[in-house]
Amino acid sequence: MPKKRKTVFVCQECGYDTPKWLGKCPGCGSWNTMVEESVTPDSSGSGGLRLGLSDAQRPRPIADVQVEDQPRFLTGSGELxxxxGGGVIPGSMVLIVGDPGVGKSSLTLRVCAEVARSGRKVLYVTGEESTRQIRMRADRLHALADELFVVSETNLETIEAHIRSTEPALLVIDSIQTIFKPEIQSAPGSVSQVRECAVELLRMAKSNGIAAFVIGHVTKEGNLAGPRVLEHIVDTVLYFEGERNAEYRVLRAVKNRFGSTNELGLxxxxxxxxxxxxxxxxxxxSDRESDSGTVIIPTVEGTRPLLVELQALVAPTPYVPPRRTADSVDIKRIQLLLAVLEKRVHLQIGACDVYVKVAGGIRIDEPAADLGICVAMASSFANRLIRPKMIVFGEVGLSGEVRAVSQADLRVNEARRLGFRHVVLPMKNYRQIADSVKGIHLYGAEQVGDALRLAMPKG
Known part of the structure; x- marks a missing residue:
């Protein structure tokens, strides 16, 4: 007998399914995201126990599992x-996500050319552009190579045939939202299509030792378009940060089964x-002399120290409530630090508009930036300059204490390399590195008020 088909309504944001249409998704709370899709129940009757397992498939003590270093190959981009985590692992699947025009296709095409020049076959599958458009971009990027193969295709079965015939070492899918599986009735980009196509591509990558790069779209909120389960399927998820008109782009790993998620590529x-x-x-x-409200903060992304310029503008306002605006810094963190300055340092800053931003668009999330933010806001409020060639870092508690942070020596050495002469840091970090760091003046602070006096000396 033919299989009986039924339909369900699936949320295109989170994958929640229900037998009837709902205006609001119970899973994620999104409105008007339920789309009707056909479902064919599995009647294979294979729900019982699987018999005849080989020795390799049976459970065994974890101490008996053999561990081998998985070989990596370089992409030609040191930042990527x-x-x-040191290169691409064969058999892994990497998801690259970012806004339109941020540089996803340009970076992957450049990587394809570098890998192909090293002697490995590369297959670039595009579902959004023609092969002629890819060739035009390759000419502009100088990304031509004999072992780089390009095909414009969206049918998953045809793509699988191309993979078997080409046997590439690196596979690029641009993008996963355009690929469809004929057996599934829903449109390309739907939850069912994205999930099933990703699982099938992952199976082929694992079974054939192919490194796969999959490009994904984002929603207007900046999140991955399609089901969140896609992030669970792949081995690594990379997010591009930065406006399309900005000069710099930041690449972060939010998931990495083969390395750290703290690294950052610029x-x-x-x-x-x-x-x-x-x-x-x-x-x-910046090369110019610092103004009031400008502080240099050393942040650490994985193993990389990075000095960034933080700017604050504090101005009286007749409006109630005053504005609180932050760019590349958590606004809730700004509100907390303003309360600390008001309560512990007695700065009458509560009736002022406060604007905080990081030059260059680098987002700062670590607590080590707390003290620098306090110094920048206090400097703008009092209209006083900080010491020239100074960096400031430390975590600030609710009682106004300055807490120690990790990798203080790495931050100080990076500042010294770039010509800075003064550092205001937590007292505990000062005691730890004062004897080992030379060529730069260290000032330890136990309270926020002490740090302000050290950073902005009178006269």
């Missing part, structure tokens, strides 16, 4: 290799596409 958009930025600290520091 850093974020991936790129600069030029005529030849995205170019690596190995020494980013110099780019994010």
């Amino acid at each position: 290799d850093r974020v991936l 790129f600069e958009m030029r005529d030849m596409g995205l170019v690596d930025v190995p020494d980013a600290s110099r780019l994010f520091l």
Whole structure:
């Protein structure tokens, strides 16, 4: 007998399904995202126990599992290799997500050319552009290579045939939202299509030792378009940060089964596409003399120290309530630190508009930036300059204490390399590194008020 078909309504944001249409998704709370899709129940009757398992498939003690170092190959981009954990692992699946025009296709095409020049076959599958358009971009990026193969296709079965015939070492899918599986009745980009196509591509990558790069779209909120289960399927998820008109791009790993998620890659958009930025600290520091409200903060992304310029503007306002605006810094953190300055340092800053931003668009999330933010806001409020060639870092508690942070020596050495002469840091960190760090003046602070006096001396 033919299989009986039924339909369900599936949320295109989170994948929640229900037998009837709902205006609001119970799973994620989104409105008007339920789409009707056909479902064919599995009647294979294979729900019982699987018999006849081989010795390799049976459970065994974890101590008996053999561990081998998985070989990696380089992509030709040092920044991308850093974020991936040292290179690409064969059989892994990497999801690259970012806004339109941020540089996803340009970076992957450049990587394809570099890998192909190393002697490995590369297959670039595009579902959004023609092969002629890819060739035009490759000419502009100087990304031509004999072992780089390009095909414009959206049918998953045809793509699988191309993979079997080409046997590539690297596979690029641009993008996963355009690929469809004929057996599924829903449209390309739907939850069912994205999930099933991703699982099938992952199976082929694992079974054939192919490294796969999959490009994904984002929603207007900046999140991955389609089901969140896609992030659970792949091995690594990379997010591009930065406006399409901005000069610099930041690549972060939010998931990485083969490396750290704390690393950060920096790129600069030029005529030849995205170019690596190995020494980013110099780019994010201005050459002019500092104004009031400007502080240099050393942040650490994985193993990379990075000096960024933080600016604050505090101005009286007749409006109630006053404005609180933050760019690249958590606004809730700003409100907390303003309360600390008001209560513990007795700065009458509550009736002022406060604007805080990080030059260059680098987002700062770590607590080590707390003290620098306090100094910047206090400097703008009092209209006083801080010491020239000074950096400030430390975590601030609710009672106004300055807490120690990790990797203080790494931050100080990076500042010394770039010519800075003064550092205000937590007293505990000062005691730890005072004897080992030379060539730069260290000032330990136990309270926020002490840090303000050290950073902005009278006279």
